[in-house]
Amino acid sequence: MDRGLILRDVAISKDGAPLLSVSHAIAAGEVLxxxxxxxxxxxxxxxxxxxxxxxxxxxxxxxxxxGQDITHAPAHQRRVGILFQDDLxxxxxxxGANLAFGLKAGGNMAExxxxxxxxxxxxxxxxxxxxxxATLSGGQKTRIALMRMLLSEPCxxxxxxxxxxxxxxxxxxxxxxxxxxxxxRGLPVLMVTHDxxxxxxxxxxxxxxx
Numbered sequence: 001m002d003r004g005l006i007l008r009d010v011a012i013s014k015d016g017a018p019l020l021s022v023s024h025a026i027a028a029g030e031v032l033x034x035x036x037x038x039x040x041x042x043x044x045x046x047x048x049x050x051x052x053x054x055x056x057x058x059x060x061x062x063x064x065x066x067g068q069d070i071t072h073a074p075a076h077q078r079r080v081g082i083l084f085q086d087d088l089x090x091x092x093x094x095x096g097a098n099l100a101f102g103l104k105a106g107g108n109m110a111e112x113x114x115x116x117x118x119x120x121x122x123x124x125x126x127x128x129x130x131x132x133x134a135t136l137s138g139g140q141k142t143r144i145a146l147m148r149m150l151l152s153e154p155c156x157x158x159x160x161x162x163x164x165x166x167x168x169x170x171x172x173x174x175x176x177x178x179x180x181x182x183x184x185r186g187l188p189v190l191m192v193t194h195d196x197x198x199x200x201x202x203x204x205x206x207x208x209x210x
Contacts, residue, residue: 096129
């Protein structure tokens with residue numbers, strides 16, 4: 001499989017004690033969910049994939065993305081997008097400026113503004129460009145964080161329980177939107193969660209950590 005995200009014999013330990021081991025191929029447009037309670041290493045696995053693993057952890061194995069070995073590549077060169085529990089929007093920037101931060105360098109001002117406007121429309125937030133992020137609801141913030149990440153044109157998407165802070169009414173809506181956008185773009189998705197509803201909604205394979 002050339003396209004997709006492959007975790008090949010990945011094993012992570014801390015202080016000599018094994019934490020987790022995963023070996024799995026995630027095809028383009030598919031979702032792999034890793035479930036388990038807090039403390040079993042779910043977020044640590046994502047840190048290894050993004051190249052941000054803390055020094056007190058030891059990891060072995062290989063990560064390939066679209067046929068390229070990214071195991072030891074610098075984090076900024078991996079083209080892996082990630083959404084966290086917190087939206088991490090920049091509070092001192094407008095909504096539009098937050099989205100502009102995700103855009104790749106290049107293009108004139110008109111082209112960049114058009115991409116931002118298109119992104120806002122895609123998630124039903126037309127006309128929100130000048131809004132202060134503090135005025136947005138939790139679901140709106142998650143949508144903006146998603147589009148900012150997608151504007152950076154990643155080749156894979158990682159989800160670190162990004163729906164856990166949303167109320168029940170918004171959770172299913174935002175969750176479906178995230179999975180739909182990822183599938184439409186052909187992105188392999190690796191999600192970690194402790195929520196069974198999120199895992200079922202993802203529709204892919206599930207790995208249970210204990």
